[in-house]
Amino acid sequence: MTSVGSADFIRILPELVLSGFALLVMMLEPVTPAGKKTVLGWVSVVGVILAGLAAAAIAFFPGSAFSASISNDGYSVYLIELLLLIALLTLLGSMAYLERDAIDHGEYYALILMATAGGAFMVASTELIMVFIGLEISSISTYILAGYKRGELQSNESSVKYFLLGSFATAFFLYGIAFVYGLTGTTNLDVIRETLVNSPSSANPQLLWLAVILMFVGLAFKVSTAPFQIWTPDVYQGAPAPVTAYLSTAPKAAAFAVLVRLLIGSFGHVASAGPLIFWLLWISAVLTMCLGNLAALWQSNVKRLLAYSSIAHAGYILVGVTAGGAEGTSSVLFYLGGYALMNVGAFILVAHLAGADERRTDVEDFTGLAADRPGMAACLTVFMLSLAGFPSTVGFFAKFYVFRAAMHAHLTGLTVIALLNSVVSVYYYLRLVVAMYMGEGKTQVNEASIPRALGFAIAVSLIGIFFLGLFPSGLLSDLTSLHVPWL
Amino acid sequence: MLQPYIPILIQFVIVAALGGIIIGASAFVGRKPRTREKLSPYECGSLPVGDSRGRFSISFYLVGMLFILFDVEAVFLYPWAVVYKELKWLGFIEMFVYILILLAGFLYVWKKGALDWTR
Numbered sequence: 061m062t063s064v065g066s067a068d069f070i071r072i073l074p075e076l077v078l079s080g081f082a083l084l085v086m087m088l089e090p091v092t093p094a095g096k097k098t099v100l101g102w103v104s105v106v107g108v109i110l111a112g113l114a115a116a117a118i119a120f121f122p123g124s125a126f127s128a129s130i131s132n133d134g135y136s137v138y139l140i141e142l143l144l145l146i147a148l149l150t151l152l153g154s155m156a157y158l159e160r161d162a163i164d165h166g167e168y169y170a171l172i173l174m175a176t177a178g179g180a181f182m183v184a185s186t187e188l189i190m191v192f193i194g195l196e197i198s199s200i201s202t203y204i205l206a207g208y209k210r211g212e213l214q215s216n217e218s219s220v221k222y223f224l225l226g227s228f229a230t231a232f233f234l235y236g237i238a239f240v241y242g243l244t245g246t247t248n249l250d251v252i253r254e255t256l257v258n259s260p261s262s263a264n265p266q267l268l269w270l271a272v273i274l275m276f277v278g279l280a281f282k283v284s285t286a287p288f289q290i291w292t293p294d295v296y297q298g299a300p301a302p303v304t305a306y307l308s309t310a311p312k313a314a315a316f317a318v319l320v321r322l323l324i325g326s327f328g329h330v331a332s333a334g335p336l337i338f339w340l341l342w343i344s345a346v347l348t349m350c351l352g353n354l355a356a357l358w359q360s361n362v363k364r365l366l367a368y369s370s371i372a373h374a375g376y377i378l379v380g381v382t383a384g385g386a387e388g389t390s391s392v393l394f395y396l397g398g399y400a401l402m403n404v405g406a407f408i409l410v411a412h413l414a415g416a417d418e419r420r421t422d423v424e425d426f427t428g429l430a431a432d433r434p435g436m437a438a439c440l441t442v443f444m445l446s447l448a449g450f451p452s453t454v455g456f457f458a459k460f461y462v463f464r465a466a467m468h469a470h471l472t473g474l475t476v477i478a479l480l481n482s483v484v485s486v487y488y489y490l491r492l493v494v495a496m497y498m499g500e501g502k503t504q505v506n507e508a509s510i511p512r513a514l515g516f517a518i519a520v521s522l523i524g525i526f527f528l529g530l531f532p533s534g535l536l537s538d539l540t541s542l543h544v545p546w547l
Numbered sequence: 548m549l550q551p552y553i554p555i556l557i558q559f560v561i562v563a564a565l566g567g568i569i570i571g572a573s574a575f576v577g578r579k580p581r582t583r584e585k586l587s588p589y590e591c592g593s594l595p596v597g598d599s600r601g602r603f604s605i606s607f608y609l610v611g612m613l614f615i616l617f618d619v620e621a622v623f624l625y626p627w628a629v630v631y632k633e634l635k636w637l638g639f640i641e642m643f644v645y646i647l648i649l650l651a652g653f654l655y656v657w658k659k660g661a662l663d664w665t666r
Contacts, residue, residue: 064637083651090658 064126071125071132073114074140075180081107082173089166100166101155104173108148111176115140122543128248129187134542136184138393139317143183146310146400147176149517153408154302156511160416161209161300168208172306175201179314186545188237188247191318195233195282198311199226206299206307212417218298222307225281225291233278239271249326253546256330265332272333275322276340282315285378286347289371293355296367301411301418304363308370308407309400316377320392324384325546341382342474348375349481356488362410363421365488366403369447372485373399379478380462383469386547390539391461397535398446398454398528405521406443409436412514423492427499436510437496439518446525448489449482454528461536609661620649 069076084107085100092100119137124130151172158168178197185191203226207219241247243263244255256263277288284292296304323341327333352372359365377399380392413429413436414421430437446453459482466475510518528535627634627642634641656662 083648086655087651090655 067121067123068125068130070121071118071123072130072181072184073118074111074144075177075184077111077114078107078173078177078180081110082170082177085166085170085173089170092166094164097164097166098155098159100169101151101158104169105148105151107173108144108151108176112141112144112148115144124186128250129190130181130184131186131545132184133545135317135321135389135393135544138539138542139183139313139396140180142313142397142400143176143179143310146306146313146404147172149404149408149521150302150306150310152513152517153305153404153411156514157300157302157408157411161418163208163300165208168205171201171205174198175205175306176310179310182314183317186249186321188240188249192230192234192237194314195230195318198314199230199282202303202307202311205303206295208300208303212298214298215300216298218295221291222295222299229278229281229288231278232274232281236271236274236276236278239267239274243267243271249321250545253326253329256327256333260331263332268327268330268333269336272323272327272336273340276319276337276344279315279319279322280344283312283319283374283377284371285344285374286351286371287344289348289351289374292371293364293367296370297361297363297421301363301407301414301421304367305404305407305411308367309403312370312374313396313400316381316392316396320381320389321546324381324389325544328384329546338382341378342471345375345378345382345474346477348372348378349478350375353481353484353488356485359488360423361421362414362423362426362492363407365423365492366406366410369485369489370403372481373403373447375481376459376462376478379466379471379474382474383462383465383471385465385469386540386544387465387468389544389547390536390542391458391465393539393542394461394532394536395458398458398525401521401524401528402443402446402453402455405518405525406440406447408514409440409443409518412436412510413440423495426492427495429496439522440496441493442522442525444489444493446529448486452526452529454525454532456529457532457536461532606664613656613661617649617653 081104085103088100088103089097115137118132119134122132122134125132151169154168154172158164175198178194178199178201181194182191182198183194185194203219203223206222207215209215237247240252244252246252246255256268280288281291296308299307323337328337349372352368352370352375356365356368356372359368373395377392377395380388380395382388383391410421411418413426413433420426426440429440442453446455449455449459459478463475463478466478623645624642627638631638
C-alpha cells in the first residue's frame with residue numbers, strides 16, 4: 061500500500077480550500093437572515109481568492125499525488141487558475157442579479173464553488189476514475205444551477221435537458237473508461253500510454269477505437285461540439301444568465317483540458333489510434349464551426365445567439381486540439397483563457413441589461429441602447445468585437461495562434477474552413493452592435509446603473525481582453541514553456 | 548476470445564425458453580374463469596379498500612431522499628471498520644473529517660427545516 065503524506069494534501073490545496081468554503085457557505089446559509097444572502101457571495105469570493113493563492117503556491121510543489129491520480133504540473137495549475145478566474149467573475153456578476161430577481165438562496169454560491177472544485181479535480185487528474193468523479197461533482201452542481209429559477213418553465217426545461225443529456229454523456233465516458241480498463245488493466249493515463257506504446261499488439265485495435273470514440277463522445281457532449289451540441293442553445297437560454305456565463309466557460313475549459321490530456325497526452329501517442337483521433341477531431345471541428353456559425357445567423361435572442369457562438373468557439377478550439385503538439389496545446393490554453401474573459405463578460409453584462417426576470421433578451425430589445433446607456437453599449441460592443449476576433453482584442457490573437465498552430469501542423473484545409481467561418485461570424489456579432497448604435501431606441505432601457513461588483517467584474521474582463529489583445533506574447537510564451545507532462 | 552462465455556449464453560437461452568414455455572403453457576392450457584373474485588387485485592387475502600393512488604405529504608419524499616443519502620454514506624464506514632488497524636491515525640483523521648462533513652450536511656438539513664414534519 062502506498063502511503064499518503066502531507067505532500068499529497070498540499071498538491072490539492074486549491075480544491076481543499078474551495079470545498080471547505082463551499083461547506084462553510086452551506087453551514088452559514090440557514091443562519092443568515094433572509095435578504096442578507098449576498099454576504100455569502102462575498103464569503104465565496106474570499107474563498108475563490110484564497111484558492112487562487114493556494115494554486116499559485118502549489119506551483120512550487122510540482123509532482124503527483126495520491127498514487128499518481130493527481131498531477132500537479134504547469135498545465136493543471138494554469139487551468140485551475142483559469143477556472144478560479146471564471147468563478148470569481150461569475151460570483152461578482154451574480155450577486156446583484158440574484159438580489160434583483162429575488163433569488164434569496166446562499167446555496168447558489170456554494171454550488172459555484174463546488175462546480176469549480178470539481179472542475180479543478182478534472183484538470184489536475186491523471187486517473188480516469190478521478191476525472192470521472194471531478195466531472196460528476198462539477199456536472200451535478202451545474203445541473204442544479206441551470207434550474208435555479210424554479211418558478212420559470214424555461215429554467216426548469218434547461219435544468220432537465222442538461223441533466224438528461226449530461227448523464228447520458230457521462231455514461232458514454234464511463235463506458236469508454238471500462239473498455240480502456242479492459243484493454244490495459246489500468247485507469248492511470250500515464251500507465252495506459254506506456255502499456256499501449258510499449259506493447260501495441262496487446263490491445264485489440266477495434267476495441268481501442270471503440271474506447272476512444274466513446275470517451276470522445278462523452279467529452280464532446282460536455283464541450284458542446286457537433287454533432288453533440290443540440291442541447292446547448294436551450295440550456296444556455298433557459299438558465300439564469302450569470303449561470304450561463306459559468307456554464308459556457310468553466311465546464312468547457314475543464315472538459316477541453318481532459319480532452320487534450322486524454323487524446324493528445326495519452327492516446328495520441330498510440331500508433332493504431334492516431335489517425336482515428338485525428339479524423340474524429342477534424343470532422344467534429346468542421347461540423348462544429350459550420351453548424352454553430354450558420355445557426356447563429358438566424359437567432360433573434362441574444363442568449364441563444366451567444367450559445368451558438370459558444371458552439372462555434374468550441375469548434376475553433378478543436379482546430380487547436382487537432383493541430384496537437386506543443387504549439388497546438390499552448391494555443392488551446394490561450395484560447396480557453398481569452399474565450400473565458402470575453403464570454404463571461406458578455407453574459408454577465410447581458411444579464412444586467414436584460415432587466416428584471418430577464419424580460420429583454422431579444423436583439424430587438426437592445427435597439428438604440430447606445431443612446432440610453434453609451435457606457436454599457438460600448439462594453440458590450442468590445443465583447444462582441446472580441447468574440448468576432450477583431451485585432452487589438454484577445455479574440456484576434458486567440459484565433460491567430462490556433463490557426464497558426466493548425467498551419468504549422470499542415471492542416472491547410474481545416475484552417476481555410478476555420479477562417480471562412482470566422483468571417484461569417486462577424487455578421488451576427490455586428491448585428492447586435494448595429495442594433496445598439498444605428499437603431500431608433502424604441503424600447504427604453506431603464507435599468508439602474510451598473511452595480512459596483514458587476515462593474516468590477518466587467519472591468520477585469522475588459523482589461524484582460526485589451527491587455528492580451530495588445531501584449532499576447534507574454535502569456536503565450538509562458539504557456540509554451542509550461543511544464544506539460546506528455547510533451 | 549469470447550468462447551469461455553458460451554455456456555453463459557446457452558444458459559441465458561435456456562432460462563428464456565423455460566420461462567416462456569411455463570408462462571405460455573399456463574396461458575394456453577390453463578382454465579381462465581373470469582369471476583369477480585378472480586379479477587380483483589390480490590391483497591394478501593384481505594379485501595382491497597380503495598385506490599392506491601392517494602395523495603400524501605411531500606415530506607415523505609424529502610425524508611425518503613434524506614434517508615437514502617445518509618444511509619448510503621454510512622455504508623462507507625464499513626470498509627473503514629475492516630481496515631481500521633492498518634490505516635492507523637491517517638485513516639482515523641480522514642474518517643473523522645468525513646463524518647464532520649456528514650454532520651455539516653445534517654445540520655444544514657435540520658436548520659433548513661427539512662425534518663420539521665408540521666411545516
